Amino acid sequence: MKISTRLLAASMLVVGLAAGAEAKTLVYCSEGSPENFNPQINTTGTSFDAARPVFNQLVEFEPGTTNVVPGLAESWEVSPDGTEVTFHLRKGVKFHSIKGFTPTRDFNADDVLFSFNRMWKEDSPYHKVSGGAYDYFNDMGMPDLLKSIDKVDDYTVKFTLTRPEAPFLANLAMDFATILSAEYADQMLKAGTPEQIDQVPVGTGPFSFVAYQKDNAIRYKAFPDYWGGAPKIDLVFSITKDATARWAKVQKGECQVMPYPNPADLDAIGKDENVDLMQQPGLNIGYLAFNVTKKPFDDKRVRLAIIHAIDKEAILKDVYLGAGQPAKNFIPPTIWSYNDAIVDYPYDVEKAKDLLKEAGLQDGFSTDIWWMPVQRPYNPNAKRVAEIIQADLEKLNIKANLVSYEWGEYRKRMQQGEHQMGQLGWTGDNGDPDNFFFLLGCDAARDGGQNIAKWCNKDFDDKLKKAKTIFDKAERTKLYEEMQVIAHDEVPVFNIAHSVVFEPVRKEVVGYKVSPLGRHEFAKVDLK
Amino acid sequence: MLGFIVRRVLLVIPTFIAIAFLTFVAIRLVPGDPIEVRTGERGITPERLAEFRHQLGLDQPVWKQFLDYLVQIAHGDLGTSISTHAPVLQEFLTLFPATLELALCAMLFAVVLGIPAGVLAATRRGGFLDYSVMGVALTGFSMPIFWWGLLLILFFSVTLDLTPVSGRIDLLYYFEPVTGFMLIDSLLSDQDGAFLSAVSHLILPTIVLGTIPLATIARMTRSTMLEVLGEDYVRTARAKGLSPFRVVNVHALRNALIPVVTVIGLQTGMLMGGAVLTEYIFSWPGIGTWLIESIQRRDYPVLQGGVLMISGLVILINILVDVLYGVLNPRIRHAR
Numbered sequence: 001m002k003i004s005t006r007l008l009a010a011s012m013l014v015v016g017l018a019a020g021a022e023a024k025t026l027v028y029c030s031e032g033s034p035e036n037f038n039p040q041i042n043t044t045g046t047s048f049d050a051a052r053p054v055f056n057q058l059v060e061f062e063p064g065t066t067n068v069v070p071g072l073a074e075s076w077e078v079s080p081d082g083t084e085v086t087f088h089l090r091k092g093v094k095f096h097s098i099k100g101f102t103p104t105r106d107f108n109a110d111d112v113l114f115s116f117n118r119m120w121k122e123d124s125p126y127h128k129v130s131g132g133a134y135d136y137f138n139d140m141g142m143p144d145l146l147k148s149i150d151k152v153d154d155y156t157v158k159f160t161l162t163r164p165e166a167p168f169l170a171n172l173a174m175d176f177a178t179i180l181s182a183e184y185a186d187q188m189l190k191a192g193t194p195e196q197i198d199q200v201p202v203g204t205g206p207f208s209f210v211a212y213q214k215d216n217a218i219r220y221k222a223f224p225d226y227w228g229g230a231p232k233i234d235l236v237f238s239i240t241k242d243a244t245a246r247w248a249k250v251q252k253g254e255c256q257v258m259p260y261p262n263p264a265d266l267d268a269i270g271k272d273e274n275v276d277l278m279q280q281p282g283l284n285i286g287y288l289a290f291n292v293t294k295k296p297f298d299d300k301r302v303r304l305a306i307i308h309a310i311d312k313e314a315i316l317k318d319v320y321l322g323a324g325q326p327a328k329n330f331i332p333p334t335i336w337s338y339n340d341a342i343v344d345y346p347y348d349v350e351k352a353k354d355l356l357k358e359a360g361l362q363d364g365f366s367t368d369i370w371w372m373p374v375q376r377p378y379n380p381n382a383k384r385v386a387e388i389i390q391a392d393l394e395k396l397n398i399k400a401n402l403v404s405y406e407w408g409e410y411r412k413r414m415q416q417g418e419h420q421m422g423q424l425g426w427t428g429d430n431g432d433p434d435n436f437f438f439l440l441g442c443d444a445a446r447d448g449g450q451n452i453a454k455w456c457n458k459d460f461d462d463k464l465k466k467a468k469t470i471f472d473k474a475e476r477t478k479l480y481e482e483m484q485v486i487a488h489d490e491v492p493v494f495n496i497a498h499s500v501v502f503e504p505v506r507k508e509v510v511g512y513k514v515s516p517l518g519r520h521e522f523a524k525v526d527l528k
Numbered sequence: 529m530l531g532f533i534v535r536r537v538l539l540v541i542p543t544f545i546a547i548a549f550l551t552f553v554a555i556r557l558v559p560g561d562p563i564e565v566r567t568g569e570r571g572i573t574p575e576r577l578a579e580f581r582h583q584l585g586l587d588q589p590v591w592k593q594f595l596d597y598l599v600q601i602a603h604g605d606l607g608t609s610i611s612t613h614a615p616v617l618q619e620f621l622t623l624f625p626a627t628l629e630l631a632l633c634a635m636l637f638a639v640v641l642g643i644p645a646g647v648l649a650a651t652r653r654g655g656f657l658d659y660s661v662m663g664v665a666l667t668g669f670s671m672p673i674f675w676w677g678l679l680l681i682l683f684f685s686v687t688l689d690l691t692p693v694s695g696r697i698d699l700l701y702y703f704e705p706v707t708g709f710m711l712i713d714s715l716l717s718d719q720d721g722a723f724l725s726a727v728s729h730l731i732l733p734t735i736v737l738g739t740i741p742l743a744t745i746a747r748m749t750r751s752t753m754l755e756v757l758g759e760d761y762v763r764t765a766r767a768k769g770l771s772p773f774r775v776v777n778v779h780a781l782r783n784a785l786i787p788v789v790t791v792i793g794l795q796t797g798m799l800m801g802g803a804v805l806t807e808y809i810f811s812w813p814g815i816g817t818w819l820i821e822s823i824q825r826r827d828y829p830v831l832q833g834g835v836l837m838i839s840g841l842v843i844l845i846n847i848l849v850d851v852l853y854g855v856l857n858p859r860i861r862h863a864r
Contacts, residue, residue, distance in 0.1 A: 027699060033821065035611045131615050133580065197612060215622065215813035215821075217699050234701050241812040243677055248686050248693040408561050408826070 021031045023222065023234045024527045026509070027460045029246040029255035029519065030237040033215050034302045036130065038203040039175035040119055043135050048175040049520045053207035053220045053235055054096070055178040058087055058112065059169055063521050064513030066335065066431025068173050071106060072204065073157075082164025083147075087112075089155040094225040094262070096208035098200060103183055107204050109151040114182035116149050126185060129194045136176035139427075164469040166476060170430035179204065204232045206523035215239055232526040247504065250275060256506040256527070257521060263321050263380065269504045280326055280514040281334055282501040283428035285436065286378035288369075288389065288494040289453040291420050296361060303491045306350045306421075307354035310494065320497055327495035329484050331436045334516045335428065337471070337480035342488050349395055356396055364397025368420030369415065374407045377518070378425035385423060385496065414452045418528055423496075424452055427518060433480045438463055440487060447495050455492035532854060536847050543843060544836070548601065551835045555828055562586075562610045584610065586828075597832070598639040606836070607829035609822075616833035620815065622835075625694065625708025627807070627814030631799045633730055636727060639792060642742045643785075646749025649670035651776055653754060668743035673802060677736045677809035693732050694811040698725040731808040731813060737802055741795040748791045752784040759783075786856050787864050793849030797842035 034050035037041045042048070060071035073087035093107035118126040119134040120143060137143070145168070147160040161168065169332050171177065184202045188194050201209050204229060207220035218237040224230045238255050240246045243262035247256045249270065261269055269277050290297040290306070297303055318326050328344035331337070356362055369389055371382035379385065383402070390400045400421070405413060428435050438444060441459040446449035460483050467479040487493075503514050508528040515521060539696040563580045581587045584594065600607060606616040685693045692698065698708045704716035711730070714722035755778055756762060765775045804816035811817075815834060822830035 026699070036613070131583075131610075138576065211702070213705075213813060214619070215697065215811070216815045219699075219702065238695060238811070239695055239813075241817065242678075242694075242809050242811070245681060245694045245809055245811060247793055248681050251686050251691065252693060254693055377616075406558065527720075 014373070024101055024232065024524060025234045025236055026257070026525060026527055027236045027255040028236050028522065029240045029249050029258040030520075031239075031243075031246070031260055033239055033240055034212075036198045037209065037212070037220075038130070038180070038198040039178045040115070040134055040137065040180075041130055041132075041198060046246060047322075050212075050218055050237060051178065051201060052175065052205070052519065052521060052524070054201045054205045054209050055175075055180075055203035056093075056205050057173055057175070057177045057179060058089075059173045061173050061515075061517060061519070062308075063433070063519075063524060064515060066170075066428075066516055068169050071173070072112075072179055076169075078471055082166075082364050082469065083161045085159045085161070085168065086152070087157045087159070089157065090501075091104075091155060093204050093227045094223075095101055096202050096223060097203055098202055098209065101187060101202060103181065103182050103202075107179070107181075108154045108369065109157045110154075110182045111179050112157045113149060113151055114185060114348045115177075115179045116146075118180075118185075119176070120146060120149075120253075122179050125189055126194060126197075128313060134176070136174065136429075140171050142171070142176070164471065166468055166471050167276055167430065167432040167434045168222055170432040170435075174430050183256055207235050217327045224352050227524075228523065233522070235522050250504050251508065252505060256509050257512060257520070257522075258421055258441040258504055261502050261504055263323060263509045266321070266323065266502060269502075271479070272504075274507055275504050276507060278503045278505050279500050279511070280516055281332055282377055282499045283334060283426060283431065283518065284378035284498055285327055285330055285331070285332060286324075286376070286385075286423070286496045286499065287327070287426040288385075288418075288421055288423050288496060290494070291417055291452070291454055291494060292421070293417060293450070293454045294420055296359065296365060297420060299359050300490065301355045301359040302361065304345070305352040305359070305396065306398075307345050307491055307494050308352035308355065309396050310389050311347050312344075312496065313347070315317065315385055318388060318499055319379075319381050320499060323500045323502065324345070324497035324502060327497050329486045329489055330435055330490075330493065330495060331429075331480075331484075332498040335431060335433055335436070337477040339481040339484040341481075342409060342484055350370070352396055362397075365397065366421075367420045368403045369400045370403045370410070370419045372410060373404050377427060377501065379423060380495070380499070386471065415450060415485045417447060417452070419452070422452060429517075434464070434468055437480065440492060441465075453492035455490070457486060457490055460486045461489065533851060535846070540847075541844055544840065545598070547839045548598065548832070551832050552597060553590070553833055555826075556590060558826075562828060563744055572706045583814065593725075601836070606833035607729060609693065609830045610827045611822075611825045611830075616829050619830070620834060620837050622705075622708065623813060623815050623818050625705075626710070627816060628801050628810060629732055630737060630806070630812060630814060631796065631803060633734040633797060633815040635741060635792070635796055637734050637738035638741035638745050638795070642745030643749050643788065643807075645742075645746040646774060646788075647781065647784075648707045648755055649746070650753035650757060662750070664832055667745045670738055673736060674806045674809060674839075676739065677732070677806060680732050680736060680807070680855045692725075692729050694729075694809070696726065696729050696812065697722065698729075701725060733806050733812055736809070737799060737806045739810065741792075741799065744791060744795055745788060748788050749784065752787050753780060755786040756814070757782045772837070786853065789852055789856065790834075790849055793845050793852075794847050800838050800842065 030046065032046040034047040036047065037051045037054065039048050039051045056072045058069050058071055058073040061067065062069045072090055072093060073438060074090045076085055076087045077086050089109060095103040097103060117124045119137040121127060145161055145165055147162050150158045150160050177339060180197060181202050181237055185197050190195045206223055206226045208223045210219035210221055212218045216239055222231040222234055240249060242264060246258040247261055247265050247269065252257050269275060290303045292298055313325050316326055328342050329339060369386045371386040372379065386402050390402060393400050404410065414424065426439060428434060438506040439450055440453065440455060440460065441464045442449060442456035443449065445454050445456040463479045463483050467476045470476050501514060501518065505512050510526040510528055512525050563577055585593060608615055645661050645824065649658040652658050676777060680858050681693055684691045697714060701719050701722045703713065703719065706716055707715050710726040714726040762775060762780050765779045803814060804820060806812065807814045807816035808820060822834065
């Protein structure tokens with residue numbers, strides 16, 4: 001009797017302990033498989049999302065905003081001429097332990113140097129590992145910008161730049177600037193398996209990596225020693241490619257958060273009592289560019305006529321299904337320096353006809369409208385947009401043919417300037433206005449460059465270049481506001497819309513924020 | 529018999545080379561460049577594009593690339609994925625068991641239901657049962673997989689809450705794959721409820737993938753059965769006073785099944801194709817999903833390797849069918 005009582009008590013204790021220790025797990029229904037777990041070498045949002053729980057950068061974006069806040073660097077200072085940025089690193093930051101690797105030291109300057117040198121220096125033993133393509137590092141112009149990166153002491157790193165570069169801090173908050181463990185890299189190199197560090201990530205982030213089964217699931221567990229405070233949940237990415245199936249899983253509670261709902265499901269999602277349909281204007285722009293180097297689009301009156309003739313409201317209603325906001329500027333209103341004083345051109349067919357007559361084209365002409373063969377957040381159905389524009393232009397006797405190519409080919413031809421009018425768009429990387437406006441700069445207007453209007457306006461370009469070298473935000477704001485006026489007057493592109501990003505989140509989830517940068521972050525999230 | 533098999537196997541080599549060639553050329557005819565594709569909106573400078581192309585050997589003439597590729601396959605190397613840098617063969621082997629498991633279950637489902645349904649329909653020719661079976665079969669045959677899958681999810685998973693929506697097993701269970709077959713691994717794992725979870729995840733995808741072969745097999749069984757039932761030997765069996773059950777299920781069925789075996793074989797090959805959509809809807813981590821993704825990424829080595837492996841499998845199944853057919857019907861072996 002006594003023994004059995006004791007047994008009972010013991011077993012109850014065990015059960016109680018087990019229940020207490022049972023971690024809460026948040027399941028995120030992600031949309032695809034990551035290519036790898038190192039943001040230095042991949043380029044897709046899906047892959048960045050998968051690596052983000054594990055890693056930190058020197059500076060980071062405050063969740064839910066585009067503000068840059070301290071990360072692994074506690075503080076930093078910029079030299080008066082703007083070419084030296086010194087970071088003071090956080091002390092006592094731990095790396096994760098995984099099977100086969102246990103860190104022996106805390107995070108320090110060596111890890112920063114290793115991480116950047118891998119991308120930057122050809123002589124880094126890791127430079128060629130896993131394909132050796134550092135697209136973002138290169139695209140953000142880092143090789144030209146960096147003069148040197150020096151370790152001042154174990155917790156101080158100095159970046160010397162070739163020129164003052166205002167968006168630099170925002171760039172370092174991007175995923176490509178992730179800090180990896182130099183110690184782990186050394187060990188893997190010695191073991192002859194350097195690729196391992198890109199497949200089995202070790203970082204300083206809120207979650208440590210547990211396992212990845214391709215096309216199935218990624219598992220992470222809360223990192224108790226996280227410098228920012230241990231997360232309250234464990235995390236699983238359940239890879240679910242079909243948007244309707246993702247929604248079905250959220251409905252059933254098989255996962256709690258999902259990205260990219262099917263627009264057709266939005267109505268039903270909004271009505272579900274267990275789910276919050278969170279939303280935020282996306283950091284993006286969908287636009288139609290006029291190739292200003294080609295006739296008749298070299299004539300501003302023709303461009304204006306076309307803009308007046310297109311019914312933007314119809315496009316938003318018909319294509320974006322309400323999940324978009326009409327764009328009057330090239331940057332979305334969530335970015336600082338947005339010039340709200342600009343008044344968009346109204347839909348006015350008579351005005352359009354007058355303008356064409358002035359340009360001597362009252363009889364119309366024939367032209368092409370290129371539409372993107374892919375769906376993008378900023379443009380859910382480019383073909384439909386093209387059809388609406390085509391119909392609108394008919395009223396001006398303009399006969400527009402619809403043209404498209406496979407996506408890579410499409411972009412290549414367009415960057416070469418083969419088109420007359422073409423749709424494209426942009427999703428911001430870091431919330432800096434420069435990250436959008438460079439697309440209208442003269443450097444990008446060269447053959448093969450990303451300015452597909454091929455528009456080069458000296459006034460605009462001077463301001464763009466100047467703004468980039470100033471660290472004073474108020475001064476930069478002024479320049480960007482002026483640039484928006486110029487772009488409005490010269491109309492190199494027809495700004496269509498900024499899409500609204502929707503994310504269904506179950507009500508038991510606490511503290512989740514929709515990111516304007518399109519990130520999906522869970523460090524501060526809890527489950528009721 | 530041996531000669532027959534050898535002849536069939538020898539044919540495989542040129543077939544393989546032809547398939548490798550067709551895939552190789554077809555992929556390169558599709559516009560789009562693996563490197564361009566991976567860079568999203570950003571694009572890439574021509575210098576770096578050239579550098580990458582060189583690294584991947586894409587700057588060589590196509591015939592040279594192809595010859596190199598053949599040499600490579602002959603060494604048992606299917607290449608390395610452009611996007612993940614993992615060996616193609618290794619990726620295939622990790623993902624293939626999932627597809628095979630699903631395909632086998634779907635086939636089992638189709639055979640177990642399809643043959644009796646066909647027999648039943650044939651023996652009740654013109655009756656209500658016949659019409660119902662054939663009606664259902666026709667519907668199943670023309671059902672778009674995508675729509676059918678989502679319909680089942682909405683009804684059984686969301687509305688009735690009977691089955692899980694997608695995946696292979698509840699993610700709360702976690703164990704290292706041993707065989708890659710979830711039904712077996714979940715049993716080996718010793719975790720309570722894991723096996724049941726695996727089974728419940730299999731139900732809907734099995735039905736969706738099995739629907740078309742089920743319809744095909746039922747119709748085929750019915751028509752060959754009808755044919756056989758009219759033969760003299762069946763009438764003889766009946767005249768001998770054998771029970772109708774014995775006549776149908778022993779005497780007639782054995783012969784009626786011969787063409788059905790072929791259909792089953794061919795359908796198994798087809799299943800690999802149908803699996804692509806089913807896997808996508810149910811987030812089934814198999815080769816279907818893998819191939820779709822590699823098309824989107826223009827991952828040449830994965831596409832080439834994947835297609836080659838699948839066609840190899842279909843060829844293998846066809847040989848098995850031929851052999852089996854030869855066993856069932858000796859006349860085939862000697863015909864030339």
